[in-house]
Amino acid sequence: xxxxxxxxxxxxxxxxxxxxxxxxxxxxxxxxxxxxxxxxxxxxxxxxxxxxxxxxxxxxxxxxxxxxxxxxxxxxxxx
Amino acid sequence: xxxxxxxxxxxxxxxxxxxxxxxxxxxxxxxxxxxxxxxxxxxxxxxxxxxxxxxxxxxxxxxxxxxxxxxxxxxxxxxxxxxxxxxxxxxxxxxxxxxxxxxxxxxxxxxxxxxxxxxxxxxxxxxxxxxxxxxxxxxxxxxxxxxxxxxxxxxxxxxxxxxxxxxxxxxxxxxxxxxxxxxxxxxxxxxxxxxxxxxxxxxxxxxxxxxxxxxxxxxxxxxx
Numbered sequence: 564x565x566x567x568x569x570x571x572x573x574x575x576x577x578x579x580x581x582x583x584x585x586x587x588x589x590x591x592x593x594x595x596x597x598x599x600x601x602x603x604x605x606x607x608x609x610x611x612x613x614x615x616x617x618x619x620x621x622x623x624x625x626x627x628x629x630x631x632x633x634x635x636x637x638x639x640x641x642x
Numbered sequence: 643x644x645x646x647x648x649x650x651x652x653x654x655x656x657x658x659x660x661x662x663x664x665x666x667x668x669x670x671x672x673x674x675x676x677x678x679x680x681x682x683x684x685x686x687x688x689x690x691x692x693x694x695x696x697x698x699x700x701x702x703x704x705x706x707x708x709x710x711x712x713x714x715x716x717x718x719x720x721x722x723x724x725x726x727x728x729x730x731x732x733x734x735x736x737x738x739x740x741x742x743x744x745x746x747x748x749x750x751x752x753x754x755x756x757x758x759x760x761x762x763x764x765x766x767x768x769x770x771x772x773x774x775x776x777x778x779x780x781x782x783x784x785x786x787x788x789x790x791x792x793x794x795x796x797x798x799x800x801x802x803x804x805x806x807x808x809x810x811x812x813x814x815x816x817x818x819x820x821x822x823x824x825x826x827x828x829x830x831x832x833x834x835x836x837x838x839x840x841x842x843x844x845x846x847x848x849x850x851x852x853x854x855x856x857x858x859x860x861x862x863x864x865x866x
Contacts, residue, residue: 620803629810
């Protein structure tokens with residue numbers, strides 16, 4: 564198992580694990596937001612704004628993992 | 643799959659600088675389209691608005707409403723900066739949907755990093771203009787001078803997350819479309835759902851960038 568194979572495996576694993584966790588977190592957040600809207604439909608605007616900002620912060624963690632995967636595959640520092 | 647080149651840009655070397663020519667050309671095209679659109683809308687303005695003028699007015703009123711809601715009446719001052727960011731990013735993102743050999747400028751980390759660094763510098767400038775430099779920099783020593791390093795790191799992490807979020811979404815979408823177009827069977831059919839999704843992603847990412855900019859500006863303005 565050379566360094567190339569380990570890097571590809573690491574890139575695949577880092578994205579899979581982080582995407583799993585962040586999908587779970589975004590699901591929780593969206594579920595709670597929909598619950599809030601269905602209880603109080605007039606508060607839709609503020610809830611949507613808070614939801615979008617929160618979800619985008621969760622998503623940025625996935626994108627850091629994507630960046631790590633891109634670096635591992637295309638500009639591997641260990642080659 | 644022989645034609646898949648990911649993250650490779652044709653280069654220009656000018657006066658010791660290196661440019662990504664595809665990013666630069668599509669950014670110029672986006673700018674030209676936006677200027678042409680603005681000049682065109684300027685010529686058709688009327689007291690009784692037509693369809694296009696109504697759409698533009700809805701957008702302007704919506705953004706003004708968001709700014710006023712977060713910052714009060716002085717929020718209107720920041721409308722040009724925020725609206726320019728939004729229009730540039732949404733036009734760039736949607737450029738990838740057209741069947742041309744153009745890549746969206748936002749699929750290059752250099753463009754998004756430039757936009758994010760510009761945003762954070764402008765947030766500091768707006769804060770200083772509004773509160774005065776000394777009162778503004780007191781923000782970094784709150785609630786206690788011990789928190790100074792943490793506040794600085796928080797400020798420096800903002801451009802990183804802004805730029806990587808936009809770049810990751812658009813670059814990921816472009817990569818998926820490129821790989822699906824390289825499939826052997828029905829290469830024209832498979833990218834269609836992703837293209838439809840990419841319209842949504844492009845609009846949402848531009849909206850998030852704009853909303854976070856408004857959020858950061860309002861955070862810089864509030865306080866004592």
